[in-house]
Amino acid sequence: MKTLDDFDFKNKKVLVRIDLNSPVVKGRVKLSGKFIEHAKTLRELRNKKAKIVVLAHQGRPKEEDFLSLKQHARLLNKFVKVKFVNDTIGRKAVNEIKKLKKGKILLLENVRYLKDEFKLNKKNKIVKVLEPLFDIFVNDAFSVSHRNQTSIVGFKNLKKCAGRVMEQELKNLEKIKKFKKPCVYILGGAKPEDDIKLVKGNVKILSCGLFGQVCLISSRYKLGGQNKYLLKKGYRANSKLAKLIKKYKIEMPIDFGVKIKGRRKDKMLNNFPVKEEIFDIGPETVEKYVKIIKKAKTIFMKGTAGYCEERQFRRGTRKILRAIPKNAYSLLGGGHLSSAIKSLGIKKSKFGYVSLSGGALIAYLAGEKLPGVEILKSGKSGI
Numbered sequence: 001m002k003t004l005d006d007f008d009f010k011n012k013k014v015l016v017r018i019d020l021n022s023p024v025v026k027g028r029v030k031l032s033g034k035f036i037e038h039a040k041t042l043r044e045l046r047n048k049k050a051k052i053v054v055l056a057h058q059g060r061p062k063e064e065d066f067l068s069l070k071q072h073a074r075l076l077n078k079f080v081k082v083k084f085v086n087d088t089i090g091r092k093a094v095n096e097i098k099k100l101k102k103g104k105i106l107l108l109e110n111v112r113y114l115k116d117e118f119k120l121n122k123k124n125k126i127v128k129v130l131e132p133l134f135d136i137f138v139n140d141a142f143s144v145s146h147r148n149q150t151s152i153v154g155f156k157n158l159k160k161c162a163g164r165v166m167e168q169e170l171k172n173l174e175k176i177k178k179f180k181k182p183c184v185y186i187l188g189g190a191k192p193e194d195d196i197k198l199v200k201g202n203v204k205i206l207s208c209g210l211f212g213q214v215c216l217i218s219s220r221y222k223l224g225g226q227n228k229y230l231l232k233k234g235y236r237a238n239s240k241l242a243k244l245i246k247k248y249k250i251e252m253p254i255d256f257g258v259k260i261k262g263r264r265k266d267k268m269l270n271n272f273p274v275k276e277e278i279f280d281i282g283p284e285t286v287e288k289y290v291k292i293i294k295k296a297k298t299i300f301m302k303g304t305a306g307y308c309e310e311r312q313f314r315r316g317t318r319k320i321l322r323a324i325p326k327n328a329y330s331l332l333g334g335g336h337l338s339s340a341i342k343s344l345g346i347k348k349s350k351f352g353y354v355s356l357s358g359g360a361l362i363a364y365l366a367g368e369k370l371p372g373v374e375i376l377k378s379g380k381s382g383i
């Protein structure tokens, strides 16, 4: 796989795919490690006197966090100077790209605003408009490389290489594959469909976040208000998961933090169903999990244990993170988990590596081939 070391970037027009997709609270995009890390790749290209144009996304169509990248530009500007263009492939964007000077950086509008981001065919407008304007395509977005989407796999005629974040993620993910026992996987976050791919023997699985709840409803527990929330999100009891829970003795939460009149209250699972929604694992679950974590030699944690966007529901995640022994190799992932580590004020250096990825990390660890990584290896395109 080629890297930034393999090309002379001086005066070259470089299209860089980064991942700025971040948690959004009340319409405000939260600062995450993604901004800090991708800025390093962009600064390096700027120092090498390239003309840099950045593609990124926020959210998915129809979801609440599907937003313009205007706020992201402001956040990215704290680490590297970029100019935001509220257009991606229209006349405005093309004009700005054409007049771009060396050492300058443009951030284009959310590439997922364009339907062709999701349509990989020969008539693809994103490829048609952008490809002729560039010399080199840099994929720095390991965290989106599990997606067969245009901005990841579409640019077949451009020379390609990995950015620094892509390189760094791949190097550290290789390390967890060679784990020492006992190995513990703490699987949480908001995308249970990702966690399920990682369930396997040889490792102890502690479920939390939405995954913990889906494990419980799959084991016939009734959660009440949270069942409705899960259903709204498309998560139902899953018979395949029920079998895996038994086979691999997956640990499940035994109590939860719920919200009553805006305040946290912890309730034992025995007292469910309750009408309130769940926002965190409770203290008894934490105690049970911490005992297991402290004995581990290798730890992988994906996603948060609860809703860390609200301070009162960070408790479960904080206690689990604090319990991770320094002398174990730990890999932490899931975009929201790295934001949580930051807001909890825990030093990243305590851990082996904090990945910026969620779904891509899962796919990679589950042994799947990532389209965006494969294309960098082969130099071809996905169209």
Ligand code: 3PG
Binding pocket: 019, 021, 022, 059, 060, 143, 144, 147, 335, 357, 358, 359, 360
């Ligand atoms: C992420 O935050 O995990 C990446 O940006 C991928 O987002 P997606 O799951 O919406 O493709």
